[in-house]
Amino acid sequence: MGKIVINENGCKGCALCVNACPFSLIRISDRINSQGYYPAELVDPEKRCTSCTLCAITCPDVAIEVYREKKARVEK
Ligand code: SF4
């Protein structure tokens, strides 16, 4: 399980990350950021992000940070 954080105001809306995600979890939002671009956003209601980092590696503006969430230990 993972998640990404997109620096909205550092994003130019180029959509390279949209195409990079193997699970199609990123889309271009309908908000406008401080630079006048429509930034990317994560849409992952089913928690499918694997922290693969492909989106972050692809971003030319280094606007994506990737986090890996630790699994909660289940006690019986
Ligand atoms: S880290 Fe991988 S799975 Fe998660 S949003 Fe980025 S490309 Fe998609």
Ligand code: SF4
């Ligand atoms: S690749 Fe980077 S700059 Fe381009 S839309 Fe995605 S987050 Fe924004």
